[in-house]
Amino acid sequence: MNGEKLQALARARVQELPGAGLEHPFGPDWDVFKVGEKVFMLMTEVTGQPIVIVKADPQDGKALREEHDDITPGYHMNKKHWITLHPGGALKKTLVDELVTESYLLVVENLPRANRPVDPAVFGRAD
Template identity: 50%
Template sequence: MDGQQLQKIADDFAAELPGTNHEHRSDPDWDLYKVHGKVYMLMTDLPGRPVVILKADPDDAAALREQYTHITPGYHMNKTHWITVDGADTISEKLVKELVTDSYHLIVSGLPKSKQSVDPHTHNRRA
């Protein structure tokens, strides 16, 4: 998949997650995806490549960076807790959706229970 397909899949999927708010900033050109004011996904274009930036568990982030050459430390974010994904044949639609879901759950689990739009421990978890 190319970077534009990657961003479209991530955008379409994020739109389905409860409580998601999409915000576009034009200077610089960023799309932010938030739940209760907390960012869980960003999209922008780096020179020559559209990317998606997601929060990730530090252990998972390290493993993903080792397994996929197109997953790198978070661009302009904490390199331990965020990853950058760019489009490549090794990045599947299923993986993109899993990474978006994981990022969303990490943010929701840090919210007070009264603000959690879903139970992050049971919502859409992989079997």
Template identity: 45%
Template sequence: MDGAALHEVTVRTALALPAVEETQPFGDESVVYKVVGKMFVLLTELRGVPIVNLKCAPPHGAALVRDHAEVSPGWHMSKRHWITLAPGDGLDESMVEDLVANSYELVVAGLPRAARPLDPARRARPEDA
């Protein structure tokens, strides 16, 4: 997957999730996607290469870093709780979509129940339960 596709799939996936807002708190060079004010995606470029930072459970993140050359510990983030995706043949659309959704679900799970736009365990809105 090239850098343009990496960013395009990430943006499309993030914006399809409930209660997501697009912000630029770090300036024009990067875009942050938040749910209820909490960041779950950062899109930017590193030395001219498009990258994506995502929240990830530590064991899952460690396995991804170990198994995929395109995945590294989070750039300018907690290396334990964030990963960085870079362009490369080891990434495909499905994987990026899953990682963006997983990042979103991790952030939602950390929100107070009343503030959650959906229940991450059931992938349903709390009022639908």
């Protein structure tokens, strides 16, 4: 999958997530996606290729990095809690959707209950 497609898939999934919004606090080269004022996804091309950076459970992130050459530690983020998705390889749309959704839910579950746009225990689990 090429970089533009990778970012387009991630962006399309974000548009389906309640309460998610796009900001540019680091300038026009960084798309920063937040829910409840907390970052759950970033996109940029400052590395020379279009990449997507998402939050991941540390154990899941480690397993994903071992399983996929196109997943590396989070670029300019905490390497334990963030992963970077790179274009060019075998990442499937379903995996991109799942990783974006999981990143969103990891952030939502840490928001105060009154600020949660969805219940993270059930959102997307019936799919």
